Structure formats: C-alpha cells, structure tokens
Amino acid sequence: MKITDVPFAVLRFQYQIARFPLQVIEERVVARLDDEAPARLMYERSLGMLDLAVGNALCAPEVEQRGAALIERSEALRRAAQLDATAETVREAADADLESTREQAARDQQQAEQDRQREIKEARQTASERKQNAAQNAQKRAADAKEHADQVAAQRVKAAETARRQEEAVIKATEKSVEKIAQTKLDDAADKAGAAAAKRSQADRIEDLAQTEKEKRQQERAAKN
Template sequence: MSVTAIPFAVLRFNYRIARFPLQLIEDQVVAKWDAEAPARLFYERSLGALDATVGGVLGDATLAKRGAALTERSEALAKAAELDAQAAAKREAADAELKAKREKAVAEQKEAREAKEQEVADARQTAEQRKQEAEKTAAERTAAAKKQADEVAAQRKKSVDAAKRDEQAKIRAAEHQATAAAAAKKKDAAAKRDDAAATRAQADRVEKLADAEKEKRQAERADKA
C-alpha cells in the first residue's frame, strides 16, 4: 500500500462512520414511506449524489457505483411518478393481464399439485405392494430354510441315533464277550481246582499206602528180630 493510499483509506473509514446515521434514517424512517413519495425520492437522490461524489473523490468505486445507482433509481421513480397519470389505463390493463396470468398459474399449480399427489399415492401403493411381495418372499424363504434346517437336523439326529445304536451294540457285544471270557475263565479255574483236589486226594492215598507199607515192613522186621 502506498503512502498516499493511507489518508484515503482513513477518509473512507471516517465517511462510513459519518454516513451511518444517514443510513439509519434511510432504513428506519425513509424506507417506510411510499416508494414514490417526493420526500423519499429527494432524500434518496441527495444521499445517492453524496455517495457518488465522495466515492469519486476518495477513489471508492463501490461507493460511487452505489451512489449513482441510488440516484438513478430515485430519478427513475420520480419520472415514473410523473408518468403514472398517463399510464393509468395501461396499468389497469396490465393488472388485468397479470391477474389472469396469476389465476392461470394458480390453476396450473393446483393441477400440478393434484398430479403430484396422485403420483405420490401411486408410488405409495406400488411401494406397499412391493413391500408385501418382499415380505411374502422373505416368509417363503424363511419357511424353506426352516424346512431344510429341520430336515438336516432330523438327518443328523437319525445319524446320531444310528451311531448310538451301533455303539450300544458294540458295548453289548463287548460285555457279552467279556462275560463269556469270564465264565470260561471261571470254568477253567473250577476245572483246575477239581484237578488239584483230585491230585491232592491221590497224593493222600499214595501217602497212606506208603505209610501202611512202612508200618508193615517195620512190623515184619520186628517179628524177625
């Protein structure tokens, strides 16, 4: 920023501050007057000329354009006010045409709204039908899946039951085999006990015979002596 630009910036800032009350009057008081009221047009034209002049002096293009626009607007409104009397008939015709256009636009809007409502109703009905079809399809798929799951579960149960029966049969066979083996061992043990008893009895007889023979020999030796 150049040295000469600083004073202009300060002046622009000061002008904004000084203009604030004028803008406040414009917004709070003048804006409530009729757009073509002479006092309002005079005030706006004066304020616009002031903005355009100060903007040109201070090099503020935005302020200058805004002032020029406000001035032009005020002058245009003033000229329009002068021509209102001459344009009354045209204005009435334009109002009538505008009314007709508005009525037509309202009718078209009503038709469009009714068409849109019908379209929405049709869409809702279609959506409801699709929802019902989807629910029916989902229910059928769920039922089919449940049936398949039940069949698989039944098949598994059948397989488990068959495996249990096979296992029980093996257990019974093993028990039977163990029982038979035990019985055979018991029978064999009994036979061995019987053989042992017979052997012991025979041994006892032999021992008795030996004792008798011994006693007989001792008696014979005694007699010879």
C-alpha cells in the first residue's frame, strides 16, 4: 500500500461509519415501504448518488458500484411506476370512452329503429292514401269513360290501370329506400361500438406491456437476491 493511499482508506472507513445510520434507516424503515413508493425511490436514489459521488472521490470502486446499482434500481422502478400509471390512465380513459360510446351507440340504434318504424309507418300510410286516391281516380276515369263510346271507355280503363300499377311501383320503391336508410343508420351505430372495442383492446395491450415489464423487474430482483 502506498503511503498516499492511507488518507483515502481512513476517509473510506469514516464514510462507512457515517453511512451506517443511513443504512439502518434503509433496512428498518425504507425497506418496509412498497418497492415503487415515491418516498422509497427518492431515498434510494439519494443514497445511491451519495455512494456514487463518495466512491468516485475516494477511489472506492465497490462504493461507487453500490451507488450506481441503487440509482439504476430506483430509476427502473420509477419508470415502471410511471408506465403502470400511464397504462392505468389509458385503461380508465378507454373504459370511460367505451362506456360512453356504447351508450351513444345504444341511443343511436334505438333512435334509428324508431326512425325506421316511423318512416315505414308514414310510407305505408302514404302508400295507402295513394292507393285509395289511385283507385278513386281510376273509378272516376272509368265512370267518365263509360259516358263515351265503349271503345274509348275501354282505353281509359286500361290507362287508369297502368297508372295505378306505376303508382304502386313508386310506392314500393319508396318503402325500399326508407328501409335502406334506416339500415344504414343501424350499421353506423354498430361501427361506433366496434371502434370503442378497439380502443379497449389497445388499452389492454398497454396494460399487458406494463405487467410484463413489472414481472421482468421482479424476476431481476429475485435473481439478484
């Protein structure tokens, strides 16, 4: 040993004595806290930075390595806690969004069904009125035609029948159009529900990633112990 190493050895010994109360606090108080508790992480990081600085200043590699290990552990746990918090926030937001979207989708589906039923009812009522009007017009035209020659009357009856069939064709086309619009609204509501489920799936993936990271850290701590 060089004579110049003696002061460093004395200082390292004195540091170990000065650090003993901090070690006692860590073992008897801090160690009882949760691994990811902010107070524990802050204490371990501070103690690690102290070991790192003193170890570097006093040429004590073992002290410096111990400090670096404490800092690395506290940083890893802090990042894990942040990741857990982020995953929880995303999951809660996704749950709220999913619930809101489901409620909105249910309202949209209910409204779409009500609109479909109302529009179909109105279309049928209009069709019935048109049929009645067409029949009345046909009868009127037939009555008017009977006042003329039989040939002219027959032609007018045929024309009235053709008009009635065309009117019915228009009515059927209108009913199909109304049903198609109502079905489109129902499809839109189903798409919204699908989008909410996709957001929930994304939140679950983030939560799984956080859980995997946490298990990995636990395994690493178990391996070190």
